[in-house]
Amino acid sequence: MIKVGIVGGTGYTGVELLRLLVSHPKVEIALITSRAESGRRVDDLFPSLRGHIELGFSDPDDAELAACDVVFFATPHNVAMRSVPTLLAAGTRVVDLSADFRIRDVKLWEHWYNETHACPELIADAVYGLPERNREQIRTAQLLACPGCYPTAVQLGFMPLLAAGLVNTQSLIANAVSGVSGAGRQAKIDNLLTEVSDSFKAYAVSGHRHLPEIEQGLADIAGGPISLTFVPHLAPMIRGIHATLYATLNDAGRAANLQTVFEAFYRDEPFVDVLPSGQYPQTRSVRGANTCQLALTVPGSRDTVVVTAVEDNLVKGAAGQAIQCMNLMFGEDESLGIAQPGLLP
Numbered sequence: 001m002i003k004v005g006i007v008g009g010t011g012y013t014g015v016e017l018l019r020l021l022v023s024h025p026k027v028e029i030a031l032i033t034s035r036a037e038s039g040r041r042v043d044d045l046f047p048s049l050r051g052h053i054e055l056g057f058s059d060p061d062d063a064e065l066a067a068c069d070v071v072f073f074a075t076p077h078n079v080a081m082r083s084v085p086t087l088l089a090a091g092t093r094v095v096d097l098s099a100d101f102r103i104r105d106v107k108l109w110e111h112w113y114n115e116t117h118a119c120p121e122l123i124a125d126a127v128y129g130l131p132e133r134n135r136e137q138i139r140t141a142q143l144l145a146c147p148g149c150y151p152t153a154v155q156l157g158f159m160p161l162l163a164a165g166l167v168n169t170q171s172l173i174a175n176a177v178s179g180v181s182g183a184g185r186q187a188k189i190d191n192l193l194t195e196v197s198d199s200f201k202a203y204a205v206s207g208h209r210h211l212p213e214i215e216q217g218l219a220d221i222a223g224g225p226i227s228l229t230f231v232p233h234l235a236p237m238i239r240g241i242h243a244t245l246y247a248t249l250n251d252a253g254r255a256a257n258l259q260t261v262f263e264a265f266y267r268d269e270p271f272v273d274v275l276p277s278g279q280y281p282q283t284r285s286v287r288g289a290n291t292c293q294l295a296l297t298v299p300g301s302r303d304t305v306v307v308t309a310v311e312d313n314l315v316k317g318a319a320g321q322a323i324q325c326m327n328l329m330f331g332e333d334e335s336l337g338i339a340q341p342g343l344l345p
């Protein structure tokens with residue numbers, strides 16, 4: 001059994017890790033931390049887990065965490081990087097759902113996250129946890145940086161086009177829409193029901209923290225610099241991300257059968273589903289599932305290809321992808337514990 005610790009078990013990604021891991025056949029949850037809820041039973045705070053878990057929350061303690069095989073950090077940025085050196089030295093593997101190790105350029109990270117990085121020397125050792133891109137490196141990773149929720153949808157949507165060199169790399173556009181759980185569980189006036197319901201807005205238009213992460217990933221795929229306009233939006237739904245991606249086709253792109261390109265690219269991927277031509281994905285189809293559904297269209301047979309991509313921000317955008325990576329890291333079937341279809345209605 002894989003002995004698992006979770007730091008940040010009271011947040012939305014933390015409780016999603018719990019929901020999925022309690023029925024994972026190869027996992028024993030050993031430790032779940034929360035500073036605010038230390039001492040309280042997990043199923044008292046989350047009655048949905050009654051009968052599934054007997055543990056209580058405890059304060060984070062690196063020595064106790066180091067007794068686990070793997071520790072998930074479902075914490076804000078600037079938390080994992082304080083513990084990672086100790087855990088790695090003890091031989092404990094780390095899956096970090098936060099942004100601490102996602103960006104290779106430490107100065108760029110410090111600029112966007114407004115912090116000094118606590119262990120810049122370890123950033124180069126971190127493997128970016130997008131299995132569709134880095135599967136082989138993930139298998140041997142000691143330190144895994146899980147992608148952000150928007151970056152997962154945007155990279156999966158653009159990847160087949162960039163990998164095959166079918167679009168202009170300097171004029172990419174991503175309009176992405178998130179449900180409110182993307183902002184986490186902490187109390188904020190902006191996230192009150194009365195503020196977000198029956199409304200829709202763009203935010204961080206001048207620059208979102210996920211922009212450098214997405215640009216880094218897309219440049220790796222394209223094999224050279226790219227330029228992206230990324231506009232996130234908030235929609236009155238609990239879970240889900242819908243990304244609408246635009247790219248200008250080059251000569252090779254105009255000549256290609258793009259539906260065939262996408263289907264071939266993702267044919268062997270268990271968690272990326274290319275819809276048949278003419279269908280468009282909906283967030284409701286992937287609620288609770290580790291699936292990213294994609295569709296592509298060239299409106300009016302002109303030069304712009306439009307890709308629409310959906311995922312559950314808490315599953316393929318966070319906890320599900322983290323478990324997919326853990327499965328790879330421990331030599332298990334990649335789909336173990338995360339193969340459930342979406343919840344409907």
Ligand SMILES: NC(=O)C1=CN([C@@H]2O[C@H](COP(=O)(O)OP(=O)(O)OC[C@H]3O[C@@H](n4cnc5c(N)ncnc54)[C@H](OP(=O)(O)O)[C@@H]3O)[C@@H](O)[C@H]2O)C=CC1
Pocket residue numbers: 007008009010011012013014033034035036037060073074075076077079097098099147148149181182183184185186313314317318
């Ligand atoms: N929500 C989403 O859709 C996604 C989130 N992420 C990333 O995952 C991480 C967690 O997000 P989310 O679950 O939404 O966050 P939440 O705000 O919902 O939860 C944060 C958790 O971290 C704990 N925590 C906060 N500060 C510390 C600290 N200094 N030391 C130890 N524990 C701490 C909190 O518990 P306590 O304070 O009691 O210790 C709480 O359990 C973030 O980095 C986020 O950016 C990534 C992809 C998607």
Ligand SMILES: CC(=O)N[C@@H](CCC(=O)OP(=O)(O)O)C(=O)O
Pocket residue numbers: 077097098099148149178179180181182183184209210232234
């Ligand atoms: C709706 C909403 O507020 N979403 C969050 C997503 C942030 C996130 O999860 O980002 P990191 O993992 O990089 O911290 C936001 O836009 O800030």
